[in-house]
Amino acid sequence: MKSIVVRKNKFGELLYCENCGFFHLSFSNMLIELSERELRAFHMAVKEIDIDYWNNVPFNQTIKRKFPISTSQENLVLVFDFYELECLKELVMISNLKRKDFISFFDIDYVVSLN
Ligand SMILES: [Zn+2]
Numbered sequence: 001m002k003s004i005v006v007r008k009n010k011f012g013e014l015l016y017c018e019n020c021g022f023f024h025l026s027f028s029n030m031l032i033e034l035s036e037r038e039l040r041a042f043h044m045a046v047k048e049i050d051i052d053y054w055n056n057v058p059f060n061q062t063i064k065r066k067f068p069i070s071t072s073q074e075n076l077v078l079v080f081d082f083y084e085l086e087c088l089k090e091l092v093m094i095s096n097l098k099r100k101d102f103i104s105f106f107d108i109d110y111v112v113s114l115n
Contacts, residue, residue, distance in 0.1 A: 011087045043092040
């Protein structure tokens with residue numbers, strides 16, 4: 001069983017599992033398995049959160065985690081504070097990747113993240 005660390009930071013890591021071909025994203029207390037397509041969709045969802053909007057919703061002013069990401073399970077919404085959101089973005093940022101470049105790109109990135 002081999003998995004490649006794509007990215008890593010203080011909240012968690014994004015792994016690519018060669019066994020099942022899925023990405024395993026762990027972040028704080030959550031663990032999500034995503035296909036390549038789902039990962040891209042998740043990345044878009046994270047990227048497109050309207051920071052200004054959620055910052056200015058009146059009932060949100062006293063809430064620590066005000067940035068929601070809905071999941072494929074309709075009654076489950078993940079919520080983040082600004083710093084967590086930035087760290088999550090960092091982990092799932094793979095939008096310009098071509099499929100065949102995965103492994104080589106990941107290997108390079110893995111080396112870089114060791115610094
Ligand atoms: Zn797996």
